[in-house]
Amino acid sequence: MDFERHFTDQLSALKAEGNYRFFADLERVCGQFPKVRNHGPGPDEVTVWCSNDYLGMGQHPDVVAAMVDVAQSCGTGAGGTRNISGTAHHHVALEHELADLHGKDDALLFSSGYVSNWAALSTLGSRLPGAVIFSDSLNHASMIEGMRHSRAERVIWRHNDPEDLDRKLSAYGPDVPKIVAFESVYSMDGDIAPIAEICDVAEKHGAMTYLDEVHAVGMYGPRGGGVAEREGLMDRITLIEGTLGKAFGCFGGYITGSKALCDFIRSFASGFIFTTAIPPAVAAAATAAVRHLKTSEIERMRQRRQVARLRERLDRLGIPHLPNPSHIIPVMIGDPVKCRMIADVLMESYGIYVQPINYPTVPKGTERLRFTPGPLHSDADIDHLVEALNGLWKQCALSRQVA
Numbered sequence: 001m002d003f004e005r006h007f008t009d010q011l012s013a014l015k016a017e018g019n020y021r022f023f024a025d026l027e028r029v030c031g032q033f034p035k036v037r038n039h040g041p042g043p044d045e046v047t048v049w050c051s052n053d054y055l056g057m058g059q060h061p062d063v064v065a066a067m068v069d070v071a072q073s074c075g076t077g078a079g080g081t082r083n084i085s086g087t088a089h090h091h092v093a094l095e096h097e098l099a100d101l102h103g104k105d106d107a108l109l110f111s112s113g114y115v116s117n118w119a120a121l122s123t124l125g126s127r128l129p130g131a132v133i134f135s136d137s138l139n140h141a142s143m144i145e146g147m148r149h150s151r152a153e154r155v156i157w158r159h160n161d162p163e164d165l166d167r168k169l170s171a172y173g174p175d176v177p178k179i180v181a182f183e184s185v186y187s188m189d190g191d192i193a194p195i196a197e198i199c200d201v202a203e204k205h206g207a208m209t210y211l212d213e214v215h216a217v218g219m220y221g222p223r224g225g226g227v228a229e230r231e232g233l234m235d236r237i238t239l240i241e242g243t244l245g246k247a248f249g250c251f252g253g254y255i256t257g258s259k260a261l262c263d264f265i266r267s268f269a270s271g272f273i274f275t276t277a278i279p280p281a282v283a284a285a286a287t288a289a290v291r292h293l294k295t296s297e298i299e300r301m302r303q304r305r306q307v308a309r310l311r312e313r314l315d316r317l318g319i320p321h322l323p324n325p326s327h328i329i330p331v332m333i334g335d336p337v338k339c340r341m342i343a344d345v346l347m348e349s350y351g352i353y354v355q356p357i358n359y360p361t362v363p364k365g366t367e368r369l370r371f372t373p374g375p376l377h378s379d380a381d382i383d384h385l386v387e388a389l390n391g392l393w394k395q396c397a398l399s400r401q402v403a
Helices: 003-017 061-074 082-086 089-101 113-127 141-150 162-170 195-204 259-268 280-295 298-317 336-350 379-395
Strands: 026-028 035-038 045-048 106-110 132-136 153-157 178-183 208-212 239-243 253-257 329-332 368-371
Touching: 045 379, 061 280, 089 106, 089 253, 089 280, 106 113, 106 259, 113 132, 113 141, 113 178, 113 208, 113 239, 113 253, 113 259, 132 141, 132 162, 141 178, 153 162, 162 178, 162 195, 178 195, 195 208, 253 259, 298 329, 298 379, 336 368, 336 379
Parallel strands: 132 153, 132 178, 178 208, 208 239
Antiparallel strands: 026 035, 035 045, 106 253, 239 253, 329 368
16 A cells, blocks of 8 residues: 555645644743744734633733742653652642542542543443443543443533433433433533533433533632532532643643542543653642632633624624624634635734644534633734624625624
């Protein structure tokens, strides 16, 4: 087989479909975010509009100082896997902070949110005899991969539909171990799960609940514990999974739950056992971010103001975006080639960086630009973005929403 030709042909087809991913060569400058240096085509400085550092905590002085201080005192790497030589006091302190954030007895750190989902779900599914995992149809790829790896039976229920979940659970007897896996905020559409109703159904059938809060931690609730905290439901969730790489501005993932549950995952999850631990300096920075957002509402309030401002400006001009109650604003294009082209023009002509979201991340025909306004975006930044989009909408003859 001509391997190189096969690789090239597949990549050429991806480009022709408009689904090839180009990476921008950007350099974050501490204290200037969302402005970054651009080392690729376009202006030398661009404004980032699609970051998952939702609150700018990756730039917060306390978070940066914590990382620098611990890097200087402890060095860089963790030294190995947690079970051999890599457990640091900073890991333990962060786990205590995260358990407290979610009102749980314990927490367990992973190298990323992807790994925490993959490792936890694969372990639960494989080591609970006869387990069946009931998965929301729009769950993240990391959750899907964990379920597949577990080889447990998987049942898909309609997105955010507790009644369909109830019907699916009813087909299994009370002796079957059941896991209901879902997210709080769905990252591409920005919609939010009816957590209370899902818990009602899960409890009716004796199922454990697995909630991915990666796009919600830091963002919702009086202490940033996520949507479940905001709605007073954390005690009804068996396992809450989150990330340190989005609103907390750092790196890593985690799960929280009972001591027995976290110890069970710690003891049997290959994705934990055989992976080098996150650096102590990263853990210290994350701890500083979590502690700060437990007591500060400034970042969340400013962020919500900017989200509302951008939505209002888009509505005024009829630029279509999905209505949702979250911080994520998907502006709908519906064509992969136009989506890529508009993103390129925004970057090169306007100094606006936003990545096109195309298939397979979203279904074909629902291509979009996903904007995430943050507290560090100024009103002038929003005005500039909306003016640029308005001009491109005219240039590309794209349809507008009628109020």
